[in-house]
Amino acid sequence: MGVQRSTVIFAWILLLPAVLYVLAIVAYPLVDTFILSFTDASLRKTTNWVGWVNYDKIFNERFAEVIIRTFVWTFFSVALKMVIGTFGACMLNAAVPGRSLFRLLTMPPWIVPMAIGIFMWGWMYNGQFGMISGLLQRFGLVDGPVAFLAYGSTAFWATIVTDVWIGVPLVTIYFLAAIQSIPKDLYEAAWTDGAGRWYRFRRITLPLMVPAIITMSMLSLIATFNSFDIIWILTQGGPSGETTTMIIDTYQTAIGSKKYGEGAARAVLICIFLSLFCFAYFRVTRRLNPEKRA
Amino acid sequence: MSSPAMIDRYRWWEIILIYCGIAVFLFFVLAPFLEGFLVSLKPLSQLFSSPYRFWPENGSFEAYRTMWISVPGFARYIFNSFFISTVVTLIVLCLVIPAAYAFAKFEFRGMGILLGAFLTVNMFSGAVLLIPLFRLMRSMGVLNTYLAMIVPGVAFLIPSAIWLLRTYMIRIPQELNEAAYMDGASHFYTLRRVILPIAMPGIIVVAITTFIGAYAQQFIFALTFNSKTEYMPLPVGLFAYFGKQEVIWNELMAASFVGIAPAMVVIFFLQRYLVGGLTAGAVKQ
Numbered sequence: 001m002g003v004q005r006s007t008v009i010f011a012w013i014l015l016l017p018a019v020l021y022v023l024a025i026v027a028y029p030l031v032d033t034f035i036l037s038f039t040d041a042s043l044r045k046t047t048n049w050v051g052w053v054n055y056d057k058i059f060n061e062r063f064a065e066v067i068i069r070t071f072v073w074t075f076f077s078v079a080l081k082m083v084i085g086t087f088g089a090c091m092l093n094a095a096v097p098g099r100s101l102f103r104l105l106t107m108p109p110w111i112v113p114m115a116i117g118i119f120m121w122g123w124m125y126n127g128q129f130g131m132i133s134g135l136l137q138r139f140g141l142v143d144g145p146v147a148f149l150a151y152g153s154t155a156f157w158a159t160i161v162t163d164v165w166i167g168v169p170l171v172t173i174y175f176l177a178a179i180q181s182i183p184k185d186l187y188e189a190a191w192t193d194g195a196g197r198w199y200r201f202r203r204i205t206l207p208l209m210v211p212a213i214i215t216m217s218m219l220s221l222i223a224t225f226n227s228f229d230i231i232w233i234l235t236q237g238g239p240s241g242e243t244t245t246m247i248i249d250t251y252q253t254a255i256g257s258k259k260y261g262e263g264a265a266r267a268v269l270i271c272i273f274l275s276l277f278c279f280a281y282f283r284v285t286r287r288l289n290p291e292k293r294a
Numbered sequence: 295m296s297s298p299a300m301i302d303r304y305r306w307w308e309i310i311l312i313y314c315g316i317a318v319f320l321f322f323v324l325a326p327f328l329e330g331f332l333v334s335l336k337p338l339s340q341l342f343s344s345p346y347r348f349w350p351e352n353g354s355f356e357a358y359r360t361m362w363i364s365v366p367g368f369a370r371y372i373f374n375s376f377f378i379s380t381v382v383t384l385i386v387l388c389l390v391i392p393a394a395y396a397f398a399k400f401e402f403r404g405m406g407i408l409l410g411a412f413l414t415v416n417m418f419s420g421a422v423l424l425i426p427l428f429r430l431m432r433s434m435g436v437l438n439t440y441l442a443m444i445v446p447g448v449a450f451l452i453p454s455a456i457w458l459l460r461t462y463m464i465r466i467p468q469e470l471n472e473a474a475y476m477d478g479a480s481h482f483y484t485l486r487r488v489i490l491p492i493a494m495p496g497i498i499v500v501a502i503t504t505f506i507g508a509y510a511q512q513f514i515f516a517l518t519f520n521s522k523t524e525y526m527p528l529p530v531g532l533f534a535y536f537g538k539q540e541v542i543w544n545e546l547m548a549a550s551f552v553g554i555a556p557a558m559v560v561i562f563f564l565q566r567y568l569v570g571g572l573t574a575g576a577v578k579q
Contacts, residue, residue, distance in 0.1 A: 010481040011400040014392035018452055021389055025449035026415050029426035036425060091315040102316055106323055111506055112554040115513045115529030119550055120326035123333060123543055131329045134346025226419035229513045233533065247421045254425045255518055263425050270422050278417045
């Protein structure tokens with residue numbers, strides 16, 4: 001189909017503002033990050049080209065630890081989101097009275113300002129007076145208060161739980177849409193064959209949800225890898241670096257210590273990981289929906 | 295439409311199980327809000343009493359009154375949050391309406407790649423690009439102004455807005471374009487007079503989701519590019535204020551609830567659009 005030239009020009013005129021904006025605010029900084037990572041840029045007026053020095057510095061013992069921690073943190077967070085999201089979607093799909101109200105009630109963590117939800121978790125985790133510690137003591141599960149954010153191992157899980165909490169509404173509603181798009185006659189056919197509820201879930205619902213679960217876990221992986229606010233507000237990477245992920249480390253280096261060059265090298269590393277995830281995402285979604293290429 | 299209920303009825307114990315499941319799920323989702331609300335009602339003395347009590351005794355809305363005094367800039371923080379979100383939304387709409395129309399109605403080489411490129415912007419959070427953005431804002435001379443939070447904020451909301459609006463625009467019948475074109479209307483006239491009025495519901499949904507996104511995400515840029523109290527949005531204002539001294543928790547929670555009230559109102563009245571918009575944006579390719 002031949003397209004008129006005037007039409008093409010018109011289309012580009014429409015696209016140009018958004019394209020230029022994103023180029024200036026996203027693409028240019030991206031290039032700038034790469035360039036900066038090879039310099040010793042800091043608060044000082046002069047900046048020298050230093051080559052691979054920043055990258056050399058990164059690959060010391062500590063940073064390998066940070067990378068591994070980031071992957072572990074991200075893995076558990078995404079896995080929990082998928083499990084809880086699947087559970088929530090199945091529950092909210094059941095035809096019981098009050099269903100639409102329950103769906104509405106899953107929204108808040110996703111809609112309210114993230115930072116404010118995190119303040120509330122900060123209180124929940126408070127050792128002496130917080131709800132979690134208080135309830136655990138009430139039920140006699142622990143003797144004495146538990147200060148979740150004061151110890152590395154508990155802080156690690158506390159930040160994961162908060163991250164899961166923020167991600168669950170979106171995942172749940174997305175999965176709910178996936179369940180509702182499953183053709184009803186499949187269930188009817190299985191039912192006439194005398195299949196029980198559990199069997200139908202295992203043989204119809206779950207297999208047909210797989211594309212949605214894969215797509216969402218890829219998207220969730222990317223978002224979780226970038227997770228900054230939660231850790232920064234709750235622990236700022238502490239205690240003793242136990243919740244320092246790559247993004248937190250980058251922030252501390254660049255903004256905290258004002259070592260722009262070293263921070264940029266870390267950011268480049270994050271970008272490389274993100275690009276890999278992104279590439280994988282596009283590959284996977286294309287394979288999942290070959291006929292529905294938009 | 296046959297619902298699962300028509301296939302076979304739930305037995306009474308199944309219904310109880312489902313309600314238990316829903317209760318557990320919603321408890322996880324809502325516990326922080328519940329606890330936060332209860333804390334905001336408790337007097338300070340009770341907050342720090344042992345053993346832990348879930349329900350407040352002689353609770354009051356006292357904290358909601360005192361917080362305005364002890365958080366001096368509180369009203370200003372709320373105003374800033376709304377102001378920044380509104381300006382961001384307006385700029386995003388100006389950029390996205392024409393772009394989404396182009397993506398929906400025209401096809402030529404490179405279009406798909408360009409759309410994919412837009413979507414990859416979603417992959418990068420502001421935190422990754424913080425250093426060059428900081429330098430960029432500094433060289434533009436907008437550090438410590440509203441613009442330092444608005445300019446980067448817009449960029450990261452463009453991709454999803456384009457995607458969402460495009461799904462609305464695609465549904466507009468192509469014949470309308472062609473008919474208008476046959477009548478000798480220019481491209482711009484067609485867009486303004488024919489397409490925009492029809493796409494209005496979609497534009498409103500995109501405006502709302504963008505506003506919510508802008509309102510919910512204003513933390514890292516505001517934290518890093520602005521140190522002036524008078525320009526701080528609510529989350530950063532509270533973070534900075536309560537980071538300084540012993541946290542007065544009941545006031546922090548009271549302030550948080552006032553801060554999330556607008557979002558709650560939006561959820562309540564526009565849930566239908568939100569779910570529709572979300573799933574349209576998510577079920578893609």
